Amino acid sequence: xxxxxxxxxxxxxxxxxxxGMFDIFHLTLGIISCLIITLVSGDLMFNEEKITKxxxxxxxxxxxxIPWLIYQIILANIHVAYLVLHPKMPIEPFVLEYKAKLKKxxxxxxFANSIILTPGTITMDITKDNVFVVHCISRKVAEDLxxxxxxxxxxxxxxxxxxx
Amino acid sequence: MIDFDFIINIIxxxxxxxxxxxxxxxxxxxxxxPDFYCKLQATGKGDTLGAVLILFGIVIYILKEDFSLSTILxxxxxxxxxxxxxxxxxxxxxxxxxxxxxxxxIPLKKEVFKK
Numbered sequence: 001x002x003x004x005x006x007x008x009x010x011x012x013x014x015x016x017x018x019x020g021m022f023d024i025f026h027l028t029l030g031i032i033s034c035l036i037i038t039l040v041s042g043d044l045m046f047n048e049e050k051i052t053k054x055x056x057x058x059x060x061x062x063x064x065x066i067p068w069l070i071y072q073i074i075l076a077n078i079h080v081a082y083l084v085l086h087p088k089m090p091i092e093p094f095v096l097e098y099k100a101k102l103k104k105x106x107x108x109x110x111f112a113n114s115i116i117l118t119p120g121t122i123t124m125d126i127t128k129d130n131v132f133v134v135h136c137i138s139r140k141v142a143e144d145l146x147x148x149x150x151x152x153x154x155x156x157x158x159x160x161x162x163x164x
Numbered sequence: 165m166i167d168f169d170f171i172i173n174i175i176x177x178x179x180x181x182x183x184x185x186x187x188x189x190x191x192x193x194x195x196x197x198p199d200f201y202c203k204l205q206a207t208g209k210g211d212t213l214g215a216v217l218i219l220f221g222i223v224i225y226i227l228k229e230d231f232s233l234s235t236i237l238x239x240x241x242x243x244x245x246x247x248x249x250x251x252x253x254x255x256x257x258x259x260x261x262x263x264x265x266x267x268x269x270i271p272l273k274k275e276v277f278k279k
Contacts, residue, residue: 020234020237051183073212075212076209077210077235078188080193080206080210081185081189084189084192084196084197085192087194089196089197091197091198093199093202093271112258113254113255113258114249116208116209117209120203122208122234124201124258124261124265125261135205135261137273
């Protein structure tokens with residue numbers, strides 16, 4: 001399917017949800033404004049010209065990835081709560097450079113956002129040669145990152161192969 | 165005899181209270197941690213889960229009060245807000261750390277090791 005058709009359908013679905021009125025007048029207004037937006041900026045949402053089956057596969061895999069991410073976020077928050085409420089505050093912050101093997105832009109974005117949401121790590125910078133500069137709050141969380149489990153999961157979502 | 169409404173109310177109260185607890189720890193961390201990047205560690209995570217849990221509690225509450233098309237639409241809108249927070253909060257944290265790195269804020273204990 002052409003990407004403009006998909007963009008129009010997504011926009012119109014959002015219009016229906018946000019307006020909440022399903023009479024002919026409001027639906028016509030929605031169709032007109034969604035058409036104008038699709039004509040002006042229909043090439044912003046997707047990079048590729050055609051929407052193929054792989055996009056749907058990526059979407060489904062991404063939705064399957066979310067529960068694991070939420071589990072990691074809860075672990076992260078408990079970890080931060082422990083560090084904050086501990087009287088001695090046992091942190092030992094340091095900076096780590098992690099060489100990632102991901103290639104696509106979208107997988108780098110998902111990986112960087114996932115690093116921020118998981119325990120004790122923040123992506124500070126991504127350099128041109130694919131090095132993630134990560135700020136870690138203690139030694140233990142850095143070891144979790146260096147096992148590379150999260151990178152494998154992100155690579156699997158977007159159909160990339162990473163070699164060790 | 166414990167009725168259905170009561171159980172749902174208790175669940176909502178627990179979820180919102182956990183969300184408030186994470187907001188609380190994030191704020192304490194913002195005040196206690198020693199340097200710029202560690203302060204962001206606390207807020208970048210605590211705010212995300214806190215806000216998401218509170219909004220999720222609100223969704224359960226309005227669906228319990230009145231289960232109709234309008235409240236379902238409202239809860240879908242709240243899920244969009246949750247999605248936006250999920251996307252925007254880590255990105256904002258990253259933007260702040262990157263700005264700090266670019267303007268030369270030195271992390272507290274610099275110890276770079278490569279894999």
